[in-house]
Amino acid sequence: MNQIPALVRAFAYLSLLTIGGGMAAFPEMKILTVEVHKWLTFPQLIHLYSVGQMAPGPNMMMIVPIGEWAGGVLGAIVVVLAFFGPTAVLTFIVGRLWNRLEKWPWRRSIQQGLAPVSIGLLLAGCFTMAKGAIFGLETATIAVVVLLLLLNYKINPALLILVGAVIGVLSLTP
Amino acid sequence: MSESDTKLVLPRGADTGVGQARVSVGEILLEFLIIGATSFGGVVPYLRGSLVTKRQWIDDKEFVEMLSISQSLPGLNATNMAILVGEKLRGALGSVAAIIGVCLPGAVIMYVVGIFYRSHGDHVWVTSALKGVAAAAVGMVLSTVVGLSKKSLAGKFDFVFMVLTVIAVNRLHQSVPRTLVVVGLLAILFHRPGKEQKESVGP
Numbered sequence: 001m002n003q004i005p006a007l008v009r010a011f012a013y014l015s016l017l018t019i020g021g022g023m024a025a026f027p028e029m030k031i032l033t034v035e036v037h038k039w040l041t042f043p044q045l046i047h048l049y050s051v052g053q054m055a056p057g058p059n060m061m062m063i064v065p066i067g068e069w070a071g072g073v074l075g076a077i078v079v080v081l082a083f084f085g086p087t088a089v090l091t092f093i094v095g096r097l098w099n100r101l102e103k104w105p106w107r108r109s110i111q112q113g114l115a116p117v118s119i120g121l122l123l124a125g126c127f128t129m130a131k132g133a134i135f136g137l138e139t140a141t142i143a144v145v146v147l148l149l150l151l152n153y154k155i156n157p158a159l160l161i162l163v164g165a166v167i168g169v170l171s172l173t174p
Numbered sequence: 175m176s177e178s179d180t181k182l183v184l185p186r187g188a189d190t191g192v193g194q195a196r197v198s199v200g201e202i203l204l205e206f207l208i209i210g211a212t213s214f215g216g217v218v219p220y221l222r223g224s225l226v227t228k229r230q231w232i233d234d235k236e237f238v239e240m241l242s243i244s245q246s247l248p249g250l251n252a253t254n255m256a257i258l259v260g261e262k263l264r265g266a267l268g269s270v271a272a273i274i275g276v277c278l279p280g281a282v283i284m285y286v287v288g289i290f291y292r293s294h295g296d297h298v299w300v301t302s303a304l305k306g307v308a309a310a311a312v313g314m315v316l317s318t319v320v321g322l323s324k325k326s327l328a329g330k331f332d333f334v335f336m337v338l339t340v341i342a343v344n345r346l347h348q349s350v351p352r353t354l355v356v357v358g359l360l361a362i363l364f365h366r367p368g369k370e371q372k373e374s375v376g377p
Contacts, residue, residue, distance in 0.1 A: 050311035057280025058252040065288025087249025105367030113362030120339025133308035146313025158215035168306020
């Protein structure tokens with residue numbers, strides 16, 4: 001069955017939810033890609049998201065494999081265009097209008113009001129992911145140690161995720 | 175597309191003297207390709223190092239302003255910044271070059287990773303490594319949440335709006351758009367113009 005139209009619809013929609021970061025779209029991404037369209041499983045989605053954090057560039061390139069699995073090379077291309085196109089156009093337009101919006105008193109209200117909501121969306125995404133990624137003492141310890149290290153030291157997060165992989169192999173291999 | 179066509183729009187702190195020389199679309203593409211290929215662990219610091227420090231295409235004030243626009247719009251910071259910087263330097267064509275540059279290397283890498291994962295993803299070492307990676311990623315996202323909260327939550331009501339958002343999405347299973355409209359609107363109304371002097375007294 002041709003998945004291309006469904007990929008375009010799903011990822012164009014998800015694109016508009018990424019306020020504050022890609023993680024904000026994670027709960028809906030799980031519903032659409034795992035439950036509705038069954039392009040991949042929940043553990044696979046978590047794996048791709050996590051591995052994607054080690055790749056350079058925008059941290060949601062994990063959408064590429066989803067597109068590729070569902071629709072081949074075309075699927076991969078279409079997913080990138082659908083996911084980045086709508087927000088790119090919106091940002092372009094708002095960027096051009098920004099000078100005029102500067103005097104608009106509600107601009108500040110919108111920025112201040114959206115800040116806590118966007119942080120809440122990130123946190124909600126994080127909880128959704130934790131449900132599939134944290135099971136047992138080892139994984140909980142890894143998450144907490146990474147959190148504490150990043151809050152207290154200036155370490156490249158990609159490096160810590162790589163360390164997570166090593167610890168995973170050492171401690172979780174049956 | 176009338177008067178704004180000939181001048182570079184976006185934030186301009188008077189005439190900064192920075193980035194006055196016309197940058198070519200090719201240079202924009204190349205610079206963003208480099209950023210896209212090297213920005214491990216988060217694009218924003220690399221953008222700053224490259225665009226502000228190394229190339230001096232924009233100054234620090236413009237950078238911060240663009241970042242605040244990027245953060246309050248949907249879209250990832252990395253791609254929104256690419257659009258805004260590209261627009262400032264070379265209009266629509268500059269935006270296209272910048273976003274292609276910043277996305278392409280990571281997209282190719284993840285394409286290859288996806289193929290590898292599909293064929294070897296069930297190997298026992300790979301699944302153990304991925305469990306560790308996923309747990310570490312949870313810690314990383316949490317640290318982002320804490321960092322952002324320290325920076326942009328002002329007062330206890332912002333905290334309430336944040337918690338309401340989490341409850342709406344995770345507990346009540348409301349869609350993100352509905353949550354955005356309801357909680358977002360409440361928060362925006364709370365921060366309505368003219369009210370902030372009273373509220374921003376706290377830390």
